[in-house]
Amino acid sequence: MNFTDEQITRYSRHILLPEVGGKGQKKLAQARVLVVGAGGLGSPAILYLAAAGIGTIGIIDNDVVDLTNLQRQVIHHTEDLGTSKVRSAQNKVKALNPDVTVVPLEKRLDANNAIDIIKDYDIIVDGADNFPTKFLINDACYFTNRPLVHGAILRFEGRVFTILPRQTACYRCIFKAPPPAGVVPSCQEAGVIGVLAGVIGTIQATEVLKLVIGIGTPITNRLLDYDAKTSRFRQVKVAKRPECPLCGEHQEISELTESEQPACALNT
Amino acid sequence: MPINVRIPPPLLPVTGGKSEVEAMSSNIGSLLEELETNYPGMKERLCDDQGELRRFVNVYVNEEDIRFLDGKETKLNEGDEVSIIPAIAGGN
Numbered sequence: 545m546n547f548t549d550e551q552i553t554r555y556s557r558h559i560l561l562p563e564v565g566g567k568g569q570k571k572l573a574q575a576r577v578l579v580v581g582a583g584g585l586g587s588p589a590i591l592y593l594a595a596a597g598i599g600t601i602g603i604i605d606n607d608v609v610d611l612t613n614l615q616r617q618v619i620h621h622t623e624d625l626g627t628s629k630v631r632s633a634q635n636k637v638k639a640l641n642p643d644v645t646v647v648p649l650e651k652r653l654d655a656n657n658a659i660d661i662i663k664d665y666d667i668i669v670d671g672a673d674n675f676p677t678k679f680l681i682n683d684a685c686y687f688t689n690r691p692l693v694h695g696a697i698l699r700f701e702g703r704v705f706t707i708l709p710r711q712t713a714c715y716r717c718i719f720k721a722p723p724p725a726g727v728v729p730s731c732q733e734a735g736v737i738g739v740l741a742g743v744i745g746t747i748q749a750t751e752v753l754k755l756v757i758g759i760g761t762p763i764t765n766r767l768l769d770y771d772a773k774t775s776r777f778r779q780v781k782v783a784k785r786p787e788c789p790l791c792g793e794h795q796e797i798s799e800l801t802e803s804e805q806p807a808c809a810l811n812t
Numbered sequence: 813m814p815i816n817v818r819i820p821p822p823l824l825p826v827t828g829g830k831s832e833v834e835a836m837s838s839n840i841g842s843l844l845e846e847l848e849t850n851y852p853g854m855k856e857r858l859c860d861d862q863g864e865l866r867r868f869v870n871v872y873v874n875e876e877d878i879r880f881l882d883g884k885e886t887k888l889n890e891g892d893e894v895s896i897i898p899a900i901a902g903g904n
Contacts, residue, residue, distance in 0.1 A: 581903055581904060583903060583904035584902070584903055584904050585903045585904075586903075607904075613904075617904075670903070671903045671904075672901075672903050672904075673901060673902055673903040673904030674901050675899065675901045678901055678903075695903060696899075696900045696901055696902055696903055697900070697902045697903060698821045698822070698900045698901075698902040699821040699824075700821065701820065701821050701900070703900060718870065718899075719867070719868045719870070719898075719899040720867040720868070721867045721868060722868065722899070723866070723867075723868040723898070723899060734821065734822075734902075736902055741903075767897070769897070771831075773831070778875070778895070779875065780870075780872045780875045780876075780877065780895065780897065781875060781876060781877065782877065783877075783880065785879075
């Protein structure tokens, strides 16, 4: 594929970077990235991936835009209230960069469809807001061997890390199982400072660009935690766990299952 | 100088909103008891009925997972920073 003059101009600030160049920009144009959740983390991730010229962005979400979303889900505007988040996000991407093809998936990722959906993409971005979906994405990425960029936010704290299945620590290596419902609060119940979604979702997009272009060092085998109150970034080392039920020496999970637990509820 | 314990968002209600607390314990096992004494309810959130750390909670000493150190026997020294890191799920 060759870029038009207009595309060369559009992506000139990328192409100028020796680490990216025309070659890296082509890789971006050929990449297929799935963003699970067009919410807090998905909003900045989708916008930056689209601006960067990712060729195909799949967006999966079954929700509609509501007023409480607009404090942080910057891809959705006031006029989108009541519209499906996938459609709303697709419209913004179209307006931002017509080079990008959006695959709209107005549904919930579940144990029945996850493998079929994920296998069509090169890299997966986790912008889901609940533990069952986060574990499901982790497991589906293991079975399809797709890199996964995980993100999570709560109150003033965010976390991001990348998983290269079979090579680096997976979500289950770090957290063996979802907490029981009610133990860890959700944003809905505990609140979240809106800009945190921008910080973490944008780091997730950065991880995707690095993986696609093949530069730098991904956030693997470590968790990057950000505390907005103290402005501290902190990393802790994690490692692949031989006893991991998914990617360890004695695999106990051989197919996708979804825990019955609904989105976490507050217990204070 | 005591050790510093970083409290994650889900446990802030237990510490009355304090995101860092000080402790004097010499290992992780006794630290868990000390936290429970000072902040009742802490231990049941971190440990199961057998007193083992729950499956979705990790504890780090100076950025090293205690699983790769000596678990609950991991020694603590003055100035160490202990981080309690549970899974968090928000994203929406």
